[in-house]
Amino acid sequence: MDSVSKSTLIKLPPSLASSPSKSSFSFSTPKPFIHNSYSDLKNIWAPTAIKKDKMDFLSCFFISTFIFFLGSLSSMIFVHWFIADTPSLIPPVREVLQPIIIKEIQEDSLDTYINYASISNKAEIISEFSTAEYHGALSWFSNNRRESALSDDNSLGNCWAFAGNQGQLAIQLGYEIYPEQFFMRHVNIVDYVTAPKQFKVWSTETSTESNKCSLLGIYSFDLRIKGEKRKAWELFKCKNSCDIAISGILLEIDSNYGGNNTCVYQFGLHGRPK
Incomplete structure (x- = not known):
């Protein structure tokens, strides 16, 4: 009894305490498991x-x-x-690629020829024989000058514009050329009312002393829809006097597609140097 602490002793009721055994019990509280x-x-x-x-x-x-x-x-x-x-x-691969290949060839075919009516090849405008620009003197501050028709820059709006549907453009070539074909370009193929329609091409001959002018051909620039894509340019074969070297040409436009003014993006000449 002395080894058990007093705090752990539990007293029995009197009825048990007076039992013949006269025994006393003690209980110790179990110690819980603690981590x-x-x-x-x-x-x-x-x-x-x-x-x-x-x-x-x-x-x-x-x-x-x-x-x-x-x-x-x-x-x-x-x-x-x-x-x-x-x-x-x-679809076969060729059927898929063929329209793309044809389109690339058509777009690049103009680049396979030398354009002798280009400013980059020393061609110049003869102002006294050419129709004035649509904006007159103010055209120098815009992209609608006559020189635009001889430029390789064919961005939208960069064209030679003149009032009405009839006009002419005189071009002095940098070289004497035997003409073979011409081309006309109009970039805005969605709204083409200002594009040239009927036109003529005249030449200035240099092989004779009389400097005689000759009609090289009468043409129609067809921008109507053909197939799935409207053309932005067209080639025209020389028809008359193609075996005579020329130093200048005159583009004469007779009509357009119904616009109040006409816009020529680019006119070019392909041929053989003399």
């Missing part, structure tokens, strides 16, 4: 948590792999059974 530190809990739970994360990762990996292979297999079956038996659904 020493946070590291104990970590050591207990960490292995289980890590194992669970590994299981979740592996499950996601296998599910994703299965879905990927299932999709690949479905695509192969679709191609084999549906598209392979209907080749018309897949």
Whole structure:
């Protein structure tokens, strides 16, 4: 009894205390289990948590792999059974590329010839025999000067503009040329009412002393829709006096497509130097 602390002794009721045995009982309060530190809990739970994360990762990996292979297999079956038996659904490569190739050749075909009516090849405007610009003297502050028709800059709005539908442009060439063909360009193919329609090309001959002018041809610049694409330019073969070297040409425009003024983006000459 002396070894047991007084705080742990429990007194019995009088009825029990007066029992013949005259015994006394003592109980000690059990000591609860207490972790020493946070590291104990970590050591207990960490292995289980890590194992669970590994299981979740592996499950996601296998599910994703299965879905990927299932999709690949479905695509192969679709191609084999549906598209392979209907080749018309897949046009040949040549049919797809041919319009693109033809378009590139058409757009670049003008560049395969030397334009002798270009300012870059020493061609000049003869002002006294040319129709005045639409804005008169103010045209020097715009892109509508006569020189624009001889420029390689064909950006929208950069054209020789004049009032009405009839006018002429006299061009002094930098070289004596045997004319072979001409070209007319109009960039705005959506709204082409100001584009030239009927025109003539005259030459100034230098092989004779009389400097006789000759009609090289009468042409029509056709901008109507043909097929799926309206043309932005057209080539015109020389028709008359093509075997005589010339040093100048005169572009005479007789009509346009209904506009109140006319706009010539570019006029060019291809030929052989003398």
